[in-house]
Each structure stands twice: as C-alpha cells, then as structure tokens.
Amino acid sequence: MKNLVQKLLAFLARKILARHKPAVVGITGSVGKSSAKEAIFLVVEQKFRAQRGKKNFNNEIGLPLAIIGSDSPEANIFGWLLVILKAFALWLLLMKYPEVLILEMGVDRPGDMDYLLSIAKPDIAVFTPVSQSHYEFFKSEEAIAAEKGKLAQALSPEGFLIVNADSPAALSQTNSSKAKVLSYSHKNIEADVHISKLEELLDGKIETRMEISLRGQLVPAKFRALGQTHLSAVLAAASVGLALKIEPSLITKGIEEYKPYPSRLNIISGLKQSVIIDDTYNAAPDSMRVALALLASLPAKRKIAVLGDMLELGDISNDSHREIGKIAAGLNPAMLVTVGVHGKLIAEGAANAGYQLDKMLWFPDSDSAERPVEALLEAETLVLVKGSQGARMEKIVRYIMAEPMRAEELICRQYGKWLEN
Numbered sequence: 001m002k003n004l005v006q007k008l009l010a011f012l013a014r015k016i017l018a019r020h021k022p023a024v025v026g027i028t029g030s031v032g033k034s035s036a037k038e039a040i041f042l043v044v045e046q047k048f049r050a051q052r053g054k055k056n057f058n059n060e061i062g063l064p065l066a067i068i069g070s071d072s073p074e075a076n077i078f079g080w081l082l083v084i085l086k087a088f089a090l091w092l093l094l095m096k097y098p099e100v101l102i103l104e105m106g107v108d109r110p111g112d113m114d115y116l117l118s119i120a121k122p123d124i125a126v127f128t129p130v131s132q133s134h135y136e137f138f139k140s141e142e143a144i145a146a147e148k149g150k151l152a153q154a155l156s157p158e159g160f161l162i163v164n165a166d167s168p169a170a171l172s173q174t175n176s177s178k179a180k181v182l183s184y185s186h187k188n189i190e191a192d193v194h195i196s197k198l199e200e201l202l203d204g205k206i207e208t209r210m211e212i213s214l215r216g217q218l219v220p221a222k223f224r225a226l227g228q229t230h231l232s233a234v235l236a237a238a239s240v241g242l243a244l245k246i247e248p249s250l251i252t253k254g255i256e257e258y259k260p261y262p263s264r265l266n267i268i269s270g271l272k273q274s275v276i277i278d279d280t281y282n283a284a285p286d287s288m289r290v291a292l293a294l295l296a297s298l299p300a301k302r303k304i305a306v307l308g309d310m311l312e313l314g315d316i317s318n319d320s321h322r323e324i325g326k327i328a329a330g331l332n333p334a335m336l337v338t339v340g341v342h343g344k345l346i347a348e349g350a351a352n353a354g355y356q357l358d359k360m361l362w363f364p365d366s367d368s369a370e371r372p373v374e375a376l377l378e379a380e381t382l383v384l385v386k387g388s389q390g391a392r393m394e395k396i397v398r399y400i401m402a403e404p405m406r407a408e409e410l411i412c413r414q415y416g417k418w419l420e421n
Helices: 001-019 033-044 060-066 077-092 112-119 141-153 167-177 229-245 248-256 284-296 314-331 341-351 368-374 395-398 404-410 416-420
Strands: 023-028 050-052 100-103 126-127 160-164 179-184 194-200 207-214 217-224 265-270 275-279 302-308 333-340 360-363 380-387
Touching: 001 060, 001 112, 001 141, 023 033, 023 141, 033 050, 033 100, 033 126, 033 229, 050 217, 060 100, 060 112, 077 126, 112 141, 126 141, 126 314, 141 167, 141 380, 160 167, 160 229, 194 229, 207 248, 207 333, 217 229, 217 248, 217 284, 217 341, 229 248, 229 284, 265 360, 275 284, 275 333, 275 395, 284 314, 302 314, 302 341, 314 333, 314 341, 333 341, 341 360, 360 368, 368 395, 380 395, 395 404
Parallel strands: 023 100, 023 126, 050 100, 126 160, 160 179, 179 194, 275 380, 302 333, 302 380, 333 360
Antiparallel strands: 194 207, 207 217, 265 275
C-alpha cells in the first residue's frame, strides 16, 4: 500500500509542476537545510506567491506532499484520500498555485537524489554545508557530496547554483554545473554574499544584528536567533533573493521575520533562571561542532553540555564520538553529561583529552538523565542539549524548560507517536 501511495503521489506531483510551472528552489546539504528553507521562504514571499514543505518533508513521500501543499495524515486513510483529491484538483482544475516552490531535498542513501529529481528539477539549487551525515550508507564524505551534487548537475545554464563557501564539499559543486553561481559565507569576504559587521545579543534580548554585503551593496539586517546555522540560513536566503532579483529592502524584511524551527539551535528559558540551547532535532559531527561553538561563544556564569548519541555514522561512529568529546573537553564546561551507548565514547574522548572525571555524568537514555540534569541547574547556567533523533534528547529539554506548557510550540517531536515513548 505504501509503495502504491508513493507512486501515485509522485505521479500527481509531476503533473502539478508540469501544469503550473513554478520556479523551483531545491535545497540540499548536511547541516541547516530546514533552517535555510524557512529563511528562503520568508525572503521569497516578500515578492512572490511562495510555498515550502511543512515540517521536514524532504524524502520520497515528503517531497510530493510539499509540492501538493499538504501535511502528512500519518495513519489516517481518509486524510490520505483528501491529500490525493487535493492533488488531482491542483492538476485538473483552474486553481491558483505558488510562483516559487521551495523544496528541501534530503538523501539518506545512494540513489535518493535521482528519485527526487525524477519528481522535481530545480531552477535554483542551494547547498548548505556538506559533511559527514548518513555515513552508514555512503562510507565516505566524497560519496555523500557526489549524491547531493546531482542537484547541481540538474540545473540548466540559466539556473542558479548557490553554495556555502565555508564548506569545501559544497563549494566543489561549482565544478560540475553549468549554472550561474552565487556563493555565501558568514566569514569569507570573497563570497558574493557575506557579513561585513556582526553583533550577537543574548543579555535581555536574543538577536543577531549585522550588515550584509550583497555583491558589494551593504544592507543592515537583524533576526531573532544566534549561531552559525542561522547566519548561514539567512545568507542563503539573501542569495536566493539576489537570484530572483528581489529588492534589498524586501530581502532584509524577510530576514527580520526569521526565527528558529523548534529544537534547531533555539535558545529558550530554563528552570532556576537558566538558559537552554536546544539543538535536539538531530545530530551529526559538524552540527555538534557548531552547537559546541555557540556554547563556547555565549557569555554565561556556568556552562553545561548535555550530549547524546550521533546515529547513522557507520564506520566513523566511534572516532567521531571521541572527537566530539575532545572538543567538549577543550571548552571546559562546568559539567559534561553524556547519554546513550555512544555517549560513553564522548565521555571517553573528553577524559583522554584531560577533562576531569568528577565533572562527567553518563546515563543510558534521556529518561534517566532528566532529573540529574535538572539538579545541575542554577541561576545564569547556560546548558546545551543535543543528540540524534533516536537519542530523544528533547525529553530532557521538556523536563528542564521554564515553560513546559509551550513545549509544542518550542521543541520538536511533541505530537503523535513521539509522545507515546
């Protein structure tokens, strides 16, 4: 039944695109795809009718749903019938459809991008940083970059390839595409879109203020988030704005409306006047480094790192966890709490780097870590919580957040089956 629904959705998605011919922005990468998707949508909608996929719709089922503009009905058969009826209506009836469609295109294993491209070809391809993720099925970073790189190769010469210049694997995609290129960077002033001034505020107001260079034209911008992932997201959005010839004033207006998705480097209030960096949506080595860098950069009287398993890393898993432990030790937080089977390896890496054993705690799962982490909190404590989806680290965030009644709004996986286990 699932295969039948998947094939029908793909067929209908192709028909909808053929009828309405929207400009398609395809986003891929290893870190920050969803954040970039949201920022791009907010910039593009300032000038065009725009649509982006809901939630994390980036696979063989999610991509057609994003094109149809529907949420997933999960196990509701009648809900799926309504989705299919809506898709037929968009194909066969005279209905208004977005001028620009913003699609996240993720890959878990070889061949995934080919399937997604059989449904939707991009006019603009955006590459966020490409690194070690889903390593279990690819075996090398080069293989990951090659699979994601098919998105760049699918562009026509009239299209735009937008790449994160801080990621060598993303930047290398320019070698295999005939499209026009725009590069963006939060630190490289040679990039087409980059930051010339930057100020990050945490005390009393969470805000990033900056001046962006849009191919030499300087424009002020600000948004309500902190950290490299969000900087990259809004710079990618500004680059798409340039490609679509959106006025700089509208680009900055869209950026100002940007805020983090739940549990993507989202800063929220914790118990006992603490502050939480919630990055529990998922984890890979590069995103773990980014999160730890944010923990290091922000001022706080006391810092705690709560780190869980990074999954789907295959042969590099053990070394990657030990390396994260070494990085965490270099920050010398007041406490390092690790969770899960691989969390032991994070602790081992920290210990090998000289971190004190009496400043470490390990727990087999997130449930058993909730109360001990809460006990570590005190006023002016900054606590980072991060791990892969399977580690369920968001449970810890829910336990220690100051306003648990806002959990559905602020943190990930607060619905359906996720709340049952």
